[in-house]
Amino acid sequence: MYAQMVKTDADKVKALQEMTPEERAFQERVDRGEKIEPKDWMPEGYRRTLIRQIGQHAHSEIVGQLPEGNWITRAPTLERKAILLAKVQDEAGHGLYLYCAAETLGVTRDELTERLLSGRMKYSSIFNYPTLTWADIGAVGWLVDGAAIMNQVPLQRTSFGPYSRAMIRICKEESFHQRQGFDIMMKLARGTEAQKRMAQDALDRFWYPSLMMFGPSDKDSVHSAQSMSWKIKINTNDELRQKFVDQTVPQAEYLGLTIPDPELTWNEAKGGYDFSQPDWSEFFEVLAGNGPCNADRMEARTRAWEEGAWFRDGLMAHAKKAAARRAAARHAAE
Numbered sequence: 001m002y003a004q005m006v007k008t009d010a011d012k013v014k015a016l017q018e019m020t021p022e023e024r025a026f027q028e029r030v031d032r033g034e035k036i037e038p039k040d041w042m043p044e045g046y047r048r049t050l051i052r053q054i055g056q057h058a059h060s061e062i063v064g065q066l067p068e069g070n071w072i073t074r075a076p077t078l079e080r081k082a083i084l085l086a087k088v089q090d091e092a093g094h095g096l097y098l099y100c101a102a103e104t105l106g107v108t109r110d111e112l113t114e115r116l117l118s119g120r121m122k123y124s125s126i127f128n129y130p131t132l133t134w135a136d137i138g139a140v141g142w143l144v145d146g147a148a149i150m151n152q153v154p155l156q157r158t159s160f161g162p163y164s165r166a167m168i169r170i171c172k173e174e175s176f177h178q179r180q181g182f183d184i185m186m187k188l189a190r191g192t193e194a195q196k197r198m199a200q201d202a203l204d205r206f207w208y209p210s211l212m213m214f215g216p217s218d219k220d221s222v223h224s225a226q227s228m229s230w231k232i233k234i235n236t237n238d239e240l241r242q243k244f245v246d247q248t249v250p251q252a253e254y255l256g257l258t259i260p261d262p263e264l265t266w267n268e269a270k271g272g273y274d275f276s277q278p279d280w281s282e283f284f285e286v287l288a289g290n291g292p293c294n295a296d297r298m299e300a301r302t303r304a305w306e307e308g309a310w311f312r313d314g315l316m317a318h319a320k321k322a323a324a325r326r327a328a329a330r331h332a333a334e
Helices: 021-031 044-063 078-103 109-117 134-155 161-189 193-212 224-229 237-255 280-290 294-307 309-333
Strands: 265-267 272-274
Touching (some): 044 078, 044 224, 078 109, 109 294, 134 193, 134 237, 161 193, 161 237, 193 237, 193 280, 237 272, 280 294, 294 309
Antiparallel strands (some): 265 272
8 A cells, every 4th residue: 555656767677687786786685685774775766766655655644644533523432532542643653653764765754745745745545535424434444454454564574674663563553453443343333223334334435445555456566576676565466455355354244244346256266255356447546636535635734734834943943952052062071
């Protein structure tokens, strides 16, 4: 979900004999499973690809607060309010970890935000869908965070050290988010008929957008090969999507809910489910800015950025004064 249409600058993966000595030494380190650290030499394409992917990931965590944030005051109990508040707070922290990881590559948080607001960077397509009912909050936790975990667990093994280490903590917190969503769906599915219908409706609306989170089919994902050679990506889009379906279908059956796919069948030969592909034209429309909530999400981020300018300026002024005081103290001590 965090590499949806992330481009690599490379038309094909170079063979070792085609690489410069520096490129060859770098690729051999990656192949051995070594972590690349910010001060290490790296190909410029590797650095730019990481900035795009980590930046998109960070933006997704921040924008991902919006579909759930407006339900904090409307959650059905005080306990549910507290749990949802904690979850939204976690997402802000995830964005912070990731912006920090991107900054080690020589890009500032301000630059990343400017790219988002200008349309030069994206966030995950799933966050352009509305949360219409309380059941949607359950579906987001169960399906959306479930798909995120499917993507993020392999990223703990990604080749860039700061990204890999950030993912270790993020995955621990995302597992709580998924359980929170599943618990909501279980309560609704075992409640009244109206509550069960609400849960089924949320599943119906979020199923295919969740499948889109992994990005287009491998045959149409032309930039994955280089990212996988560099171990920025660990699994292909289709591999992750298949794992997600195979994990989620039994969970839906346990809840007594129906996956909205009449073609869904168990394939004994491959040991997994055959399922219908999403409407990829819808996916590309959403990425182009024409989804149900694209305009609302970008308006909210733009407003937050503009209204927070005074606070950022204050922090920078305080930091400069503190640095000046430290420099003066060192000078006096000398």
